Amino acid sequence: MKRAAVILSSALLQSGCGGVQSALNAQGPSSAALKALIIVIVAVCVVVWIAVMIVLVAALLRRRDARAVPDHVLHRPVMAAVAATVVVVAALTVVSFQATRRLAPDENAAVTIRVRAQQWWWQFDYEDADPARAFRTANEIHIPVGKTVRVTLESADVIHSFWVPSLAGKQDLIPGRHNVLTFRADRPGIYRGQCAEFCGLQHAHMAFLVIAEEPEAYDRWVQVQRAGAVEPENPEASAGKTVFMTRQCAACHTIRGTQATGTTGPDLTHVGGRRTIAAGLLDNTRGSIAAWIADPQTLKPGNNMPLVPLPAEELRQVSAYMEGLK
Structure with a gap:
């Protein structure tokens, strides 16, 4: 526990979710x-x-x-x-x-994303006419600058609210109902979004990032996201993959291209390429990943990730594997 406390303290010092969040900083x-x-x-x-x-x-x-x-x-x-x-x-x-x-849905949007809110994180499904080209990510979305984005909103549990102040207004996510919101970013940037409807104990820690980038950069990101997980490049990360697949982790999370097909938690196929973890709670560093795995309930009390006791060596190995999933 002492080791977990040290890792936790280090991660908290590095914590933060960057990006602009202001209704007066209009970018669309x-x-x-x-x-x-x-x-x-x-x-x-x-x-x-x-x-x-x-x-x-x-x-x-x-x-x-x-x-x-x-x-x-x-x-x-x-x-x-x-x-x-x-x-x-x-x-x-x-x-x-x-x-x-101006907030009315636009059926001619260039990108359609299905947003599913859960206590307390976000699931994003990029839809495509060809199911093989669709993919899933979590807590961070990328959009092309100058293109209209259509998001369909749904909730898995209680009422949430999707709000990116610099790009659009609020829209609720209600269990059993599908709402729609469209928006557009006129310039590249990182814009912070937040759940704007009180949804439980960790409502304040339910953030996400919208990364608006030039169409060429966006297309490159999409190609990476459609691919399966990269194979570990070093022995420590390879050992971490083995630990992940043999512990409870694979029962809750999906890593495409592996035997991990759980749907309870976020898709981790490319988690190493995201800027934050735990829905904006911590910057995405190896130390933060280790702290989150070591004691998620101390960092975010009440969340649905159980404590999985790992020896120090296995904790290092799993954090190395997670960091390399880019």
Whole structure:
């Protein structure tokens, strides 16, 4: 346990999930429409607040006895305020409707991804007309810059919410229902996404990354993802593969091209090429992988990965194997 604690402390020092996460850093048409809506609403609220403050100060400074003022004169400001409220609310409703139209599904999307949310990680299936060209990954998606991406959303357990503030608005993932969201990235970058609906103990640790890259780079990434797992290049990693296949790991995880075909946990075929592990909890380093395997419940209490006791040597071997799956 002392060794696990040392590894855990080292991993936590390295932890973090990079990427931009701000609705004001709009990098696509959907997020730009929502940003404009935010600015309009804030501006209108500021003007209304200033107007109310002016009227309040004027009323406080007024010396005249209100009882001497005719009723119809007193009613004029009230009627004006009611009329102004109706106009403002109606205008904001129209503006909001126009903004949300930009989030409507696009059937002509270049990329279609089926997103399945689980407590507390994300499964991403890249769909294709040819099933042999489809593939699965987890907690990190790549998209081509300038191309519309269509995501179909579903949940395996409770209500979650898919939100990439820099690229699109929120959309819920509801058990038994399929929702759809489309978005586009206009420039390359790493954008952080997050579950935006409280979904349990580790809701705050349910993040993912969207990597927007030029179409050529995206195509290269897709070719790598469609291939099976690479074979270990050194004896330590080869021994780690043996440990993985003979322990409980292979019953919960899939590594394409091997005998591991479990579906309970994330697909690990190319886990070594991802930037983070545990849904954005830790940077993807060998130390972090070892810490996660050694004691996942300390790092992320309540998650569904059981503790698999491994001797120190086997822990090193498995972490070497995981690191090499790129």
